[in-house]
Amino acid sequence: MRIALFVTCLVDALFPRVGQATTELLERLGHEVVFPAGQTCCGQMHVNTGYAREAVELVRHHVDVFSDADVIVTPSGSCAGSVRHQHAALARDAGDDALARRAEAVAARTYELSELLVDVLGVSDVGAYYPHRVTYHPTCHSLRVLRVGDRPLRLLRQVAGMTLVELPEAETCCGFGGTFAVKNAPTSTAMLADKMRHVLGTGAEVATAGDASCLMHIGGGLTRLRAATRTVHLAEILASTQSSV
Amino acid sequence: MAAAFLGIPAPPGVGQLRGDRSFPAAARDALGDSQLRRNLGHAIGVIRTKRATAVGELDDWEQLRLAGEAIKRATMARLDDHLVRLEAEVSARGGTVHWARDANEANAIVTGLVQATGATELVKVKSMATQEIGLNAALADAGITAHETDLAELIIQLGDDVPSHILVPAIHRNRAEIRELFLREMPGVDPSLTAEPRHLAMAARAHLRRTFLRARVAVSGANFGVADTGSLVVVESEGNGRMCLTLPETLITVMGIEKVVPSWQDLEVFLQLLPRSSTGERMNPYTSTWSGVTPGDGPRAFHLVLLDNGRTAALGDAVGRDALHCIRCSACLNVCPVYERTGGHAYGSVYPGPIGAVLSPQLTGIHSGSDDNASLPYASSLCGACYDVCPVRIDIPSLLVRLRTAHVDAARDRPLPTAEALTMAAAAWVMSSPTRFAAAETASRLGRLAGRASGRLSSLPPPLSAWTSSRDAPRPPEETFRQWWSRTRGGSA
Numbered sequence: 062m063r064i065a066l067f068v069t070c071l072v073d074a075l076f077p078r079v080g081q082a083t084t085e086l087l088e089r090l091g092h093e094v095v096f097p098a099g100q101t102c103c104g105q106m107h108v109n110t111g112y113a114r115e116a117v118e119l120v121r122h123h124v125d126v127f128s129d130a131d132v133i134v135t136p137s138g139s140c141a142g143s144v145r146h147q148h149a150a151l152a153r154d155a156g157d158d159a160l161a162r163r164a165e166a167v168a169a170r171t172y173e174l175s176e177l178l179v180d181v182l183g184v185s186d187v188g189a190y191y192p193h194r195v196t197y198h199p200t201c202h203s204l205r206v207l208r209v210g211d212r213p214l215r216l217l218r219q220v221a222g223m224t225l226v227e228l229p230e231a232e233t234c235c236g237f238g239g240t241f242a243v244k245n246a247p248t249s250t251a252m253l254a255d256k257m258r259h260v261l262g263t264g265a266e267v268a269t270a271g272d273a274s275c276l277m278h279i280g281g282g283l284t285r286l287r288a289a290t291r292t293v294h295l296a297e298i299l300a301s302t303q304s305s306v
Numbered sequence: 307m308a309a310a311f312l313g314i315p316a317p318p319g320v321g322q323l324r325g326d327r328s329f330p331a332a333a334r335d336a337l338g339d340s341q342l343r344r345n346l347g348h349a350i351g352v353i354r355t356k357r358a359t360a361v362g363e364l365d366d367w368e369q370l371r372l373a374g375e376a377i378k379r380a381t382m383a384r385l386d387d388h389l390v391r392l393e394a395e396v397s398a399r400g401g402t403v404h405w406a407r408d409a410n411e412a413n414a415i416v417t418g419l420v421q422a423t424g425a426t427e428l429v430k431v432k433s434m435a436t437q438e439i440g441l442n443a444a445l446a447d448a449g450i451t452a453h454e455t456d457l458a459e460l461i462i463q464l465g466d467d468v469p470s471h472i473l474v475p476a477i478h479r480n481r482a483e484i485r486e487l488f489l490r491e492m493p494g495v496d497p498s499l500t501a502e503p504r505h506l507a508m509a510a511r512a513h514l515r516r517t518f519l520r521a522r523v524a525v526s527g528a529n530f531g532v533a534d535t536g537s538l539v540v541v542e543s544e545g546n547g548r549m550c551l552t553l554p555e556t557l558i559t560v561m562g563i564e565k566v567v568p569s570w571q572d573l574e575v576f577l578q579l580l581p582r583s584s585t586g587e588r589m590n591p592y593t594s595t596w597s598g599v600t601p602g603d604g605p606r607a608f609h610l611v612l613l614d615n616g617r618t619a620a621l622g623d624a625v626g627r628d629a630l631h632c633i634r635c636s637a638c639l640n641v642c643p644v645y646e647r648t649g650g651h652a653y654g655s656v657y658p659g660p661i662g663a664v665l666s667p668q669l670t671g672i673h674s675g676s677d678d679n680a681s682l683p684y685a686s687s688l689c690g691a692c693y694d695v696c697p698v699r700i701d702i703p704s705l706l707v708r709l710r711t712a713h714v715d716a717a718r719d720r721p722l723p724t725a726e727a728l729t730m731a732a733a734a735w736v737m738s739s740p741t742r743f744a745a746a747e748t749a750s751r752l753g754r755l756a757g758r759a760s761g762r763l764s765s766l767p768p769p770l771s772a773w774t775s776s777r778d779a780p781r782p783p784e785e786t787f788r789q790w791w792s793r794t795r796g797g798s799a
Contacts, residue, residue, distance in 0.1 A: 068787050068788075070737060070743070072787060073743075073747070073786055073787040073788055074747045074750065074782065074786055074787075075780045075782060075783065076780070076783075077783055077785060077786055077787035077789075077790050078783075080787035080790075080791075081787065081790055084791075084795075096788070096791045096795065098740060098788065098791075099740045100740065101737040101738065101739070101740055101743045102737040102743070104734075104737075106733075107730055107733070107734060108707060109688060109707055109710070110710060110714070110726075110730065111683075111707070111710030111711045111712075111713055111714035111715075112711075112714055112727075112730040112731075112734070113711045113714075113715075114715070115730055115731060115733075115734035116734070118734060118738050119734060119737055119738055122737075122738045122739075201687070201688070201689035201690055201691075202690070204690075205689070205690035205691065205693070205694055206690060232691075233643050233689075233691075234643045234687050234689035234691070236643070236687060237687065238686070238687025238688055238689070239687075239688070240684075241684065241686065241687045241688070242687075242772075242773060242777075243769055243770065243772040243773055244330065244684050244772075245329070245330050245333065245644075245684065245685060246330075246772035246773070246775060246776065247330070247333060247334045247337050248330075248333050248337065248644055248647060248648055248685075249687070250775075250776040250777070251337050251647045252643050252644070252647060252687070253776070253777070277779075277780055278777060280778075280780075281762070281773070281777030281778045281779060281780070282776065282777050282778075284762050284778045285764070285776065285777055285778050
C-alpha cells in the first residue's frame with residue numbers, strides 16, 4: 062500500500078526519530094511510504110488557543126498537500142484528531158463549504174498509526190523486538206477524540222522481549238494540553254507530578270504513548286527529576302527489531 | 307459568537323458568577339494548599355468510583371444520554387413557548403409567576419415577597435440559582451436572615467465561606483474542620499461533639515429543627531419545572547429540602563429559565579440520568595414535586611421567580627447555548643483533572659469545573675478586558691473527560707475552544723495586538739509555507755548552541771519560561787525529519 066506520511070510539525074522539527082521509526086516500520090511491513098514535502102502543520106495549536114482565523118489557512122494548506130493521497134498516517138492521536146474533528150468545522154465556520162468538503166475527504170483517509178496498523182493493514186504483530194520494561198500512557202485525544210481504544214496495547218502485547226506493565230490512572234491527562242501547559246503552568250505541573258508518580262511507581266524503564274507532544278511533557282518532567290524512566294514513542298518501539306536493538 | 311443581540315449579560319457587582327482574580331492566579335494559591343488537595347482528592351475519588359459503578363449497571367446508558375441531549379435541544383429551540391406554558395399552568399394552580407431579567411431584579415422580587423409576609427427570617431433548601439444571584443446578601447441588606455438547611459450549605463454559611471462544588475458545596479472541608487466549625491459557630495452545640503459523621507449530622511439536625519418549626523417563609527431552587535402541569539421538582543438527599551418545601555406558609559422558588567422540561571415523560575429521562583451521574587445512586591432519595599398550592603396541604607402561597615441573568619444571551623449563541631442543557635449533576639467536576647487539583651474556588655463562580663468554565667463566561671460575557679471570567683475557557687487541558695461523563699452530552703471541550711476563539715476575536719479590535727496574537731499570526735505565516743517552515747527549523751537549530759550538551763534545555767525565555775520552570779524542553783536535533791527524508795529517500799524537501 063502507498064501510504065502518505067503526515068509527520069506533524071513537532072516530530073519534524075524536534076523528534077525526527079518518531080517519523081523515521083514510522084517510515085521504517087511501514088516499509089518493513091512491505092508498504093511504500095511517501096512524504097509530501099509541502100506539509101507543515103495541522104493548525105491544532107492555533108485552533109485550541111482561539112486563533113481559528115489563522116488556523117483556516119493552515120487547514121487549507123494541509124488539505125491542498127494531502128488531497129491526492131489514498132491513505133494518510135500520522136504518529137499523533139492529537140493531530141489526527143484535529144484533522145478528523147476540527148478541520149471541516151473550521152472551514153464551515155469560515156464560510157468555505159468547498160474547503161469543508163475537501164477537508165472531510167482528507168479526514169476520512171487519515172489514520173493515527175495504531176488505527177492504520179490494526180484497522181487498515183490488519184496487523185497486531187508487527188515483528189518488533191524491544192527488551193525493556195514498558196508502561197503505556199493513552200493520550201487524551203487518541204482515547205477520547207479518536208477512540209483508538211486498546212489498539213496500541215494490542216500492538217504492544219505482541220512485541221517480543223518486552224514486559225508491559227499497567228499504568229495506574231492511565232486515562233488521566235498528563236497536564237500538557239498545548240498552550241495550557243504555559244498559560245496554566247502550575248496546574249499543568251500538578252497534573253504532571255501525579256502522572257510521573259504513577260509512571261515511576263511502575264518501575265518501567267520506558268513510558269510510551271502515541272503522541273510526541275504528551276511525551277515531550279512527561280519526558281521533560283522526568284529528565285528534570287533525573288529519573289531513570291525515559292519516554293519513547295509507540296512508533297519507535299514498534300520499529301525496533303532484533304537487529305536494530 | 308452570534309452577532310445578534312438577544313439578551314443581556316448577568317450584571318457585575320451582584321451575586322457570584324465572577325471571581326476577583328484570574329483563574330491562574332487563584333489556582334496557584336489553591337495548588338499550594340496541601341490540605342485542600344488531600345480533602346478534594348479523597349472525596350472526588352469516592353464519588354467518581356460510585357458514579358462509574360452506577361452508570362455501568364445500565365446497558366442503555368448511551369441511549370439515555372442521547373435522549374437527554376435531544377430533549378434539551380428541542381426544549382431550548384422553543385424555550386419561550388414552554389416558559390409561557392409553565393407560567394399559565396402554575397398560575398392556574400394558584401401560584402404566582404414573576405419574571406426576573408437579572409440578579410438585581412430577582413433579589414428585589416424575592417425581598418419584596420418576604421417583606422410582604424412580615425417575616426424577618428426564612429429557611430432555604432440548597433439552590434445554585436440563589437447563590438448565583440447572591441440572594442442571601444440581598445436579604446441581609448433588607449434585614450432578613452436566610453438560614454441554609456442543606457448540611458453542606460449550612461457548613462458553608464457558618465464558616466462564612468462560598469461553595470466549591472455544585473453538588474457537594476463543602477467538599478473542600480474534612481470532618482475535623484467541620485467539627486471545629488460547629489463548635490465555634492453553632493449555637494447550643496454539645497461541647498463533646500466528635501468528628502464522627504453521624505454526630506456531626508445529629509448536631510446539625512438539632513440545630514435545624516428549631517429553625518424549621520419557626521420559619522414562615524422558605525426559598526428554594528428547582529431542578530426541573532414541568533410545563534405541562536406547572537409542576538416544580540426539587541431533588542435532594544437529606545429530607546431537609548422537603549421540610550422547607552412543606553412546613554412554611556409561603557414558598558418562593560427561584561428557577562433559571564433553562565430548567566423547564568415540556569412533560570413528565572421528559573422528566574423521567576432526567577430522573578434516571580441525574581442521580582447516577584451526580585451521587586452515583588440508582589434513584590434519588592428525596593424527590594419533591596408540587597404544582598401551585600393545595601388547600602390544607604403545604605404552603606398557602608407559592609411564588610415562582612423565573613431567572614434570566616444572562617441565559618437568553620447564552621441562548622443567542624448557536625453552539626454555546628448547549629451549556630444551558632446542564633442539569634447540575636457535577637459529574638464533569640468529579641472527573642476533571644484541573645478541578646481535582648485546584649478545587650472550585652479558583653473558578654470564582656458558583657459554577658466551577660468544566661461546565662462552570664463554559665457557563666459562567668457565557669452568563670457574564672467575556673468581552674470586557676477587565677472581566678476575569680475571560681481566563682476560564684483556558685482553564686482546561688481539553689482532555690475531554692468531561693464530555694464523556696456528561697449525562698446530556700454537552701461537548702464541553704468544543705465549547706471551551708469556541709469561547710477562546712470569541713475572546714481572541716474580541717481582542718482583534720484593539721489598536722495593539724497582544725504578544726500572543728503576534729506570535730500566533732507569525733507562526734501561521736511560517737507554517738503555511740514549507741519553505742518558510744524549513745527555514746524556521748534551521749534557525750531554531752542554531753539555538754542548540756545556547757543549550758547544554760545534554761539534549762535538554764532547562765531554561766528558556768518568557769513565555770516559554772513557564773514551561774521550563776518545571777519541565778525540560780527538548781533541544782532541536784542535528785537533522786530535522788524532512789532533512790533525513792531528503793538525505794535517505796532522496797525526495798526534495
